Amino acid sequence: MNLVLVGVNHKTAPVELREKLCGLFPDPGTAYQRLTAMPELSEVLYYNTCNRVEVLAVAPEADAGIRRLKSFLASHPEVHPEEVEHALYVHQGEAAVRHLFRVAASLDALVVGEPQILGQVKAAYRLATEHHATGPILNRLLHKTFSVAKKVRTETGIGDHAVSVSYAAVSLGKKIFGDLGGKTALLIGAGEMAELALEHLRRQGVAQIIIANRTLARAARLAERFRGRAVPLEGLEEELLTCDILISSTGSEGYVLTREQVAAAMRRRRQRPLFLIDIAVPRDLDPRINELEYVYLYNIDDLKEVVETNVQRRQQAAAQAEGLVAAETLKFLDWLKTLGVFPTIIALQEKARAICRQELKKTLSHLGPLTPSQVEALEVLTRSVAAKLLHDPIMFLKRNHHSRHAAAEITLVRRLFNLDPEEEHLQTPSRAESE
């Protein structure tokens, strides 16, 4: 059983390629249908987050599994297989486990410590279990992953400082309004970054979401997703009266809101504080708006500055987290290795049982009629001889699974007891020697 992981992330693939791979299977059902049908993989987990597309699988034969996963990711009609081949990274065994831990603990992220990633991995795992794609190894690995990510978060405090733009916006909002519950958020334009910020805001309990966009249809689509209300861009001034938090991200050349418009709205709002976030380039909101009282305007550079001061604190936490991940990876691998000896133990016991049955049958046919208790005594005798004989090799396997030559020892035991008779014939002499 081998753990293999194949994927692309923001470091290896340009955004165009990641987008295409993300859209490879818009419906996870189809993705899992294809993945679970692959005979080379016994367990599989497929996840894509904003910056990565990865498939983690358990494969009886590592090389065959990797080949399959590579061809799976290259199956997009619009991408050139070679292009994907360049961007792909492949991890096996220990590296795969460490990679997954690092992803979930947000150490491999574009923004180290970003808390969303764990949620995305959890959601992906839920989907995988719904499609019965995971098995004992991945189930255990993923549960371990979640606890490692949690441990990293609580022990290193890596997520304490807002280091993503959308998260920084939310934490600033909290310093202005206290609790964001019950507040109204207004989104102008419907960019991707704005969506991310909305996602954050909704998780903070924002009561109402209003989306204003030039094309009302797109606004309506987004409004449906966030259970909000779509309004045309012309109705903006009216909406300024009700909202508390405004996020603007249109592609407009000029200002969408001027100082005068906001000043007029502030009078009508009876000076209720207003938090404006301008993440558009070129800017949507007149910078002079920040001169108004009770108005807090942050543009993308302001937010980035907040983020940068926190990044350094995070880097220290990340170094600590790497140590934690390394330790947990080793622990998981230990467990995985104990898993490796079990098939051999079972094969040994089955072989012994088969021999007992066969020999007993032969002997009984020679001995003639016996009482049931005599038959039973013979059965007990053969079974206990076999068990006593097997005890030491089994203990040898179990006790030695930590050693560096674990795989070689298992092979030795299997060959010693001839547990894979057909393989013996297939192996060329030189291969057998090298093992």
Add this chain to the structure above:
Amino acid sequence: MAALLTSLILLAYVGGTAAYLAYVFVQREGLSRGGAGCLAAGWLAHTGELLRRYLTLGHLPMATPGEALFFFSWTLTAVFLVLTWRFPIRILGALVAPLAALMAAALWLLPSRPGTISPLLSGFWLHLHVLLALLGTAALTLAGLGGVLYLLQERQLKQKKFGFFYRRLPSLTQLDRLNHWCLTLGFPLLTLGIITGSLYAQLTLGRFFNWDPKEILTLIAWLIYTILLHERLTVGWRGRRAAWLAVGGLGVMVLAFVGASLWFSGYHSFGSFRTP
């Protein structure tokens, strides 16, 4: 008994100060709870000491600046304890606890003058006047301190420069609510304190208002608070303006106490309380 209560008060207030200051640095909630506990214990001892003095002197200990501060420290702690239970703005404790400790210690630090007390300083109405005025002032002091915190936090948010206090200070909304709460509590108390005082003056001196420096300054402060409350309720003033007015009101109140007691003379100044 007196020595025991005294050391208990000072020990508890200094302990509360240490706990709250530690809370500001390390942000462990247990520390702020410990600080509040210390202040509560100190306040109980403080109450005991005030009662003891009242019983032995026959009047409230209000005749010297030290005694006045000692009494004010008691009202400030009382209002803060109520507040901290209603609004958990813990960092305010780091300002209140040292103030309470210093003002309580003033009783022993500032000189006390022996002599008999003017007969004007006893009687139920006068005690009511002092109690109401000081309770009101304590609430308004908290509004002023909260105003300082608000201005600090607002500046950081507006100028986008985030220092040591950014993470440690509560949100603007919370600080503004503190201003509102303190104002709605302190303003009526101060008003009643002024009314009872002028009624008492009418009874004893025959005049409601005597153009005494403390009276004038207090009236100015009262006007500031009236404007603030009025604008809050009608126009919806809040935030920075409310904070500035609360800070301004506090400044005038401090001047009324320090100035009118020490520099100007009038019948409210401590020097005139005692007959040699």
